[in-house]
Amino acid sequence: MHIDVMTVPQPLDKIGDLARRSQAAGFSGLLLTETGRTPYLNAAVASQSAPGLELSTGVAVAFPRSPFVTAATAWELQESTGGKFRLGLGTQVRTHVVRRYGMAFERPGPRLRDYVLAVKACFAAFRTGALEHHGEFYDLDFITPQWSAGPIDAPDPKVDVAAVNPWMLRMAGEVADGVHVHPLGEPGYLARHVVPNVADGAAKAGRSPSDIAMIVPVMTIVGDSDEERARERESVRASMSFYGSTPNYAFIWDEAGFEGTTARIREKQKAGDFAGMAAQITDEHIAAFATESTWDALAGALSEKYAGVATRLVLYNAFGAQGDPERFERYGEVARRLRAG
Structure with missing residues (x-):
C-alpha cells in the first residue's frame, strides 16, 4: 500500500x-x-x-x-x-x-x-x-x-x-x-x-x-490523550460538514444511518452559520467516518x-x-x- x-x-x-x-x-x-x-x-x-x-x-x-x-x-x-x-x-x-x-x-x-x-x-x-x-x-x-x-x-x-x-x-x-x-x-x-x-x-x-x-x-484523529486529539477532532468535524453540504453526497450519510444530515447542514449553510454546520456532525458521525486512535495503534x-x-x-x-x-x-x-x- x-x-x-x-x-x-x-x-x-x-x-x-x-x-x-x-x-x-x-x-x-x-x-x-x-x-x-x-x-x-x-x-x-x-x-x-x-x-x-x-x-x-x-x-x-x-x-x-x-x-x-x-x-x-x-x-x-x-x-x-x-x-x-x-x-x-x-x-x-x-x-x-x-x-x-x-x-x-x-x-x-x-x-x-x-x-x-x-x-x-x-x-x-x-x-x-x-x-x-x-x-x-x-x-x-x-x-x-x-x-x-x-x-x-x-x-x-x-x-x-x-x-x-x-x-x-x-x-x-x-x-x-x-x-x-x-x-x-x-x-x-x-x-x-x-x-x-x-x-x-x-x-x-x-x-x-x-x-x-x-x-x-x-480523516484521522490521533493522539495519546484526549487533549491531544481534541483539536484534530474539531478540524475533522468542520471538514465533514463542508463535504457533507453537497446534495450529491447525501446518500453516503443516509446509507450509513445518518439520514437528513445534508439537509440539516445546508440549512445552517444558507444562514451563514458555519459553526452550526459543524455542529450537525456528531461524535457518532466522526466515529463512523474517521479513524480515531493513539499514535502506536493508528497504523494497525x-x-x-x-x-x-x-x-x-x-x-x-x-x-x-x-x-x-x-x-x-x-x-x-x-x-x-x-x-x-
Whole structure:
C-alpha cells in the first residue's frame, strides 16, 4: 500500500521544502488538490526538489483545460518525475465550472469519460505522431512534430478520476487507471458502492479490477490523550460538514444511518452559520467516518479498515500537522509502518 500526504498547492517558494520533508518523513508521495492555486506548477517544483517522490493531482479540474493541454502538462511531469506522476481529474460542480471558469458543464459524467479517452489519445500521439480521437465532446486529429512533446523514457502517466455515484465509479473502472474516492468514503460505502461498481466497469472493458488503483483519503484523529486529539477532532468535524453540504453526497450519510444530515447542514449553510454546520456532525458521525486512535495503534487501525481495498491511502490530516514538525514526522512514521506492513 502506498501512503500519500494530501495538501493544497503552496506558494512555489514553499512547496519544495514540503516535498523534501514529506519524502524524508516516510510518505510515498504528495497528492496535490486544486483550490485557489493550480496543482501542476507545485508538482513541477516538487519533482525537482524531492526526486523520487511520487506526485499526483488529487484532483485537478478537467473541463477548464483542453484535453491536449492537460495531456502535455502531465507528459512533462511524468518525464520530470521519472515515471512517478499520476494525473487525477475531476469535474468539480456546475457553479464553479460555469461561473468561475466560464466553461460548459453539460452531462459532466460522459464528458469526463470522453476527456479521459482524449487525454490518453494525446499520450499515444506524443509517441507515434498520429492523433486520432473522435468522441462525443472532443475531436482531436491534428498534430505535427513541432507541436508534439515527443516520446519520453517513462510509461504513459496513469489517469485517475474522482468518482462518487455508481455511474461515475463504473466509468472509472472502464476507462481510468484509478479512482479517487471521496473523503467521506467510509468502509461501508467502499463495500456497497466503490468496489462493486468499479469491478462492473472493469468487466465491461475486459479489464481486471486489480488494474484500477483505489485512492482513498482518510480523516484521522490521533493522539495519546484526549487533549491531544481534541483539536484534530474539531478540524475533522468542520471538514465533514463542508463535504457533507453537497446534495450529491447525501446518500453516503443516509446509507450509513445518518439520514437528513445534508439537509440539516445546508440549512445552517444558507444562514451563514458555519459553526452550526459543524455542529450537525456528531461524535457518532466522526466515529463512523474517521479513524480515531493513539499514535502506536493508528497504523494497525488503518490497515484493518482499508487493507485489501486501498491501493493508495491518503492521510488527509497529515498536512495540517506540517506546522508541528514532530507531529508531521509521527504521521510519517505511521506511513512507514503501513508501507512496510
